[in-house]
Amino acid sequence: MIEYLNEITKIKALAGSPGKKAGAGMTGLQHAELAVRFHTTMPGYRVTPLAKLDQLAKSFGIAGIYxxxxxxxxxxxxxxxxxxAFAIASLLAEKLGMDISRVSFDMLRSGEVRSRLGDAVFVTATDGNHGRGVAWTAEKLGFRSVVYLPKGAAAARVDAIREAGAEVIVTDLNYDDAVRLAARMAEEKGWWLVQDTAFEGYEKVPAWIMQGYTTMAAEAVEQLRLYGEQRPTHVFLQxxxxxxxxxxxxxxVNRYGADYPATIIVEPENAACIYKSAGSEDKKLCKAEGSLETIMAGLACGEPCPIAWEILRDYSDYYCTCPDYVAAKGMRILANPLxxxxxxxxxxxxxxxxxxLAILMQNRELAAMRDSFGLDEKSVVLLFxxxxxxxxxxxxxVVWDGKYPSV
Ligand SMILES: Cc1ncc(COP(=O)(O)O)c(C=O)c1O
Structure with missing residues (x-):
């Protein structure tokens, strides 16, 4: 196993050993189709933009950045x-004995559905964005939601979840313990847990959640095609x-088969549970210990999702960890286009x-890492x-005052 450690940039990389084979079942194209179909029935659904950054690509010496x-x-x-939203819809469809391939958002908010399901309460733990999505969906469908946040959650994120209609409780726990609390409360109160990570005995809902995310990938692939790109050569996934x-x-993997892009998994250095798992003997699940402190709140998780790890373990090419300044640099670059x-x-x-990507392409110290990733003038990079x-x-x-400056 090759591990790159750079003392100046503090970026670490680990090479995976993917078999470059096709077929990651749970996120098969047929599941993605179901998710896309359902999402298009939601109020306000629109394909999000795929920004084409030609000048940035040119300045980095690569063929494309999307x-x-x-x-x-x-x-x-x-x-x-x-x-x-896709998990809540799938859960409701299951309870109602309906086929998700025929369910629309409007059907789920009908009076008849409400009267059949009564006063269900959805519960989750979140570092912000997932809880806002659950709260918003529950509210739109006429259900209550309860959302637990870890300690130190930013006030703006807490307010956004409350405004989306949830009862919000900021705990003094880290993210992983907040997940355990939400699961316990679901059990005790008979609430429905909609958690974006799996644990023993709880896999169906997180699998639906992952299938829901594939809409974003399916849109991006189609948008790339419309831009005339056959496929990206590299994808960075935080x-x-x-x-x-x-x-x-x-x-x-399902879309491109064995020819899928080189994939680089990116984590904060203080919450690098995937990196740690990838580097462990037998590639078993490992926890990131400690405070998990990082400005990347959405990535401040200490325990990998087991069903996601199976895919990452088998198909990722590289795993990286980054200090906070790397995220800050990305925020400034994307806010100030060329x-x-x-x-x-x-x-x-x-x-x-x-x-x-910027640091890899700009810093001489990272030349070996960049070369091993195969980033060169032919590379077409997809970022989310x-x-x-x-x-x-x-x-x-960060963007105005330069907080978390580059090294
Ligand atoms: C903005 C953002 N990006 C990425 C992620 C990472 O998602 P996951 O926890 O599924 O790895 C999150 C998680 O909350 C997020 O909020």
Whole structure:
């Protein structure tokens, strides 16, 4: 196993050993089709933009950079609702004995459905975006929701979830313990847990959530095709518990077969549970210990999602960990486009892939890492800016005032 450690940039990389084979079942194309079909029935559904950053690509010496801009997703400033909404719909369809392939959002908010299901309560734990998506979906469908947040959650994120209609409880726990609390409360109160990570005995809902995320990947692939790109050569996927990365990677494997893009999983250095698992003997699930402190709140998770890990373990090419300044650099780059490139408002967890790409292409110290990733003048890179400025105060501090400067 090759591990690259750079003392100046503090970026670490680990090579995976993917078999480059096809077929990551759970996020098969037929599941993605179901998710896309359902999402298109939701009020306000629109394909989010895929920003084409030609000038930036030119300045980095690569062939193309495309950024999927999830700040526009249902007015919720992040991709996450795709998972929560599809899982809630699938859960309700199951309870009602309906086939999800025939269910629309309007059907689920009908009086008849309400009278059959009564006063169900959805519960989850979140570092922000997932809880907002669950709260928004529950409210639109006429149900209650209860959302637990870890300690230190940004006030703007807490307010956004409350405004979306949830009862919000900020705990003094870290993300992983907040998940356990939500699961316990679901058990005790008979609430329905809609959690974006799996654990023993709880896999169906997180699998639906991952299938929901594949809509974002399916849109991006179609948009790339419309831009005339056959396929990206590289994709950077940031990971908290890894559900998003696993879902997108699974989709790409199913879509492109053995020719799927080189995939780089990106995590904050203080919450690198996927990296740790990838580096462990027998590639078994490992926890990131400690405070998990990072400005990338959406990625501050210490325990990987087991069903996502199986995909990441088998198909990822590289795993990287980054200090916070890398995300800040990505936020500034996407906020200040070159030439006629479009601007992308990208928050901390959304921008880390762009920051890492920039550093790889600009810093001599990382030449070996860049070469091993195969990034060169032929490379077409796909990035997912998974959130906008979900913490507007920190966004301004970073973009206007240069907080977390580059090394
Ligand atoms: C903006 C953003 N990007 C990425 C992620 C990572 O998703 P996952 O926890 O599925 O790895 C999250 C998770 O909350 C997020 O909020």
């Amino acid at each position: 950024v999927k801009d999830e700040s526009c997703r249902f007015g919720l400033n992040a991709f996450k609702v795709l998972g929560g 990971a908290g518990v890894g559900s998003m990365a696993g879902a997108v990677l699974g989709y790409l 030439g006629n490139d479009p601007k992308v408002v990208s928050g901390e967890s959304g921008a880390v892939g762009a920051g890492l 800016s998974t959130e906008g400025n979900t913490d507007p105060g920190n966004y301004r501090d």
